[in-house]
Amino acid sequence: MDAIILTLNGGSSSLKFAAYRLTESGENAVLIGAAEAIGTPDGKFWVRAEGKQLIDRRESFAGPADAIPVMFAALQEQGITRLSGAGHRIVHGGPWFSAPHLIDTAVISRLRKAAVFAPIHVPREIALIEAIAQHYPDLAQVACFDTAFHSQIPEVARRFPLPRKFWEQGVKRYGFHGLSYEYVVERMGQDLGRRAIIAHLGNGSSMVALKEGKPVDTSMGLTPTGGFMMGTRTGDLDPGVTLYLLRSGHSVEQVAEVLDYRSGLLGVSGLSSEMRTLLDSSEQNADAAQAVEMFCYQVRKFIGAYAAALGGLDTVVFTGGIGEHAAAVRAGIVDGLEFLGMDLDSEANSRNAQVISTKTSRCTVRVIRTDEDLMIARHTRRILEL
Numbered sequence: 001m002d003a004i005i006l007t008l009n010g011g012s013s014s015l016k017f018a019a020y021r022l023t024e025s026g027e028n029a030v031l032i033g034a035a036e037a038i039g040t041p042d043g044k045f046w047v048r049a050e051g052k053q054l055i056d057r058r059e060s061f062a063g064p065a066d067a068i069p070v071m072f073a074a075l076q077e078q079g080i081t082r083l084s085g086a087g088h089r090i091v092h093g094g095p096w097f098s099a100p101h102l103i104d105t106a107v108i109s110r111l112r113k114a115a116v117f118a119p120i121h122v123p124r125e126i127a128l129i130e131a132i133a134q135h136y137p138d139l140a141q142v143a144c145f146d147t148a149f150h151s152q153i154p155e156v157a158r159r160f161p162l163p164r165k166f167w168e169q170g171v172k173r174y175g176f177h178g179l180s181y182e183y184v185v186e187r188m189g190q191d192l193g194r195r196a197i198i199a200h201l202g203n204g205s206s207m208v209a210l211k212e213g214k215p216v217d218t219s220m221g222l223t224p225t226g227g228f229m230m231g232t233r234t235g236d237l238d239p240g241v242t243l244y245l246l247r248s249g250h251s252v253e254q255v256a257e258v259l260d261y262r263s264g265l266l267g268v269s270g271l272s273s274e275m276r277t278l279l280d281s282s283e284q285n286a287d288a289a290q291a292v293e294m295f296c297y298q299v300r301k302f303i304g305a306y307a308a309a310l311g312g313l314d315t316v317v318f319t320g321g322i323g324e325h326a327a328a329v330r331a332g333i334v335d336g337l338e339f340l341g342m343d344l345d346s347e348a349n350s351r352n353a354q355v356i357s358t359k360t361s362r363c364t365v366r367v368i369r370t371d372e373d374l375m376i377a378r379h380t381r382r383i384l385e386l
Contacts, residue, residue, distance in 0.1 A: 035067035087380030149178030175218035193314030203231035231273035296332035
């Protein structure tokens with residue numbers, strides 16, 4: 001049987017998985033699936049292969065790990081009975097991991113320590129690893145860290161202006177969405193240009209500045225809460241806001257709930273964290289329109305800052321759910337960046353073309369569909385030498 005790698009990408013309310021067949025020429029997805037709306041009564045489980053919907057049903061799961069037995073049953077139904085390895089997207093590697101790593105007890109131990117930096121994500125990811133091991137004890141598993149890509153960022157950009165002892169404790173800028181950025185850089189090659197910005201825009205959003213394909217700065221910091229506003233997260237705040245909330249009687253847990261789950265597009269609009277919903281409602285709902293405007297403004301401001309850090313700009317790439325599909329948001333972001341040489345082609349932008357800038361634009365603006373799962377499969381193959 002051909003070697004097949006399973007990839008797992010677990011979120012707070014979803015689990016995406018895929019099976020990749022390994023060939024001499026690369027890695028081919030033979031099956032993809034997901035458990036969605038985890039933790040709610042409206043859960044859903046689906047599987048597709050070769051463009052065909054094989055499974056699509058309502059099924060509720062208490063947590064992502066609870067979907068593992070159902071996932072393995074679906075794989076067996078499609079004839080995938082043996083696996084050569086499994087690769088996991090791990091949001092935070094802490095100060096210990098700057099590259100993918102074969103999972104063993106020592107890695108698990110360090111992941112438990114890294115959970116303090118990403119308490120929403122890492123414990124669930126550990127639970128997925130353990131659920132796979134319980135079901136398939138002899139299967140080799142590989143951790144692929146979203147923070148690893150950013151480990152090359154210069155110290156001057158990674159340090160926070162805090163007493164130096166906190167740096168030694170691991171308090172620094174880690175950055176996230178690294179697997180997505182790595183895919184875009186690898187796919188574009190020389191077309192990326194010498195000075196580039198990639199904006200991964202989705203429910204969680206961030207940006208990276210690259211010189212010669214290497215990261216020099218990124219918007220998210222110690223945790224995935226930092227940067228510009230997102231679906232439910234605040235992005236960067238005056239630290240005094242957090243102190244105000246604590247001093248006014250909110251507990252640490254209540255503040256964390258506000259910062260991570262009640263803010264961003266949801267908090268400003270009072271309606272939804274989904275950009276599509278806000279765009280559809282913006283003409284009738286002033287708060288929804290303001291949330292979209294704030295999002296575009298903050299992303300635009302980060303692009304300007306990173307253009308300064310790069311000493312100019314050759315390429316901007318939009319990726320992620322919003323970046324790939326929301327033409328109105330891309331237009332709102334680019335509007336006002338003409339001074340950086342951006343000239344948007346409205347017709348190309350409206351159809352989500354791969355290049356949405358005009359032929360005369362000094363800065364090329366692109367739309368690239370990201371593929372984090374493929375990067376997980378490639379890293380897992382390399383680590384396991386398959």
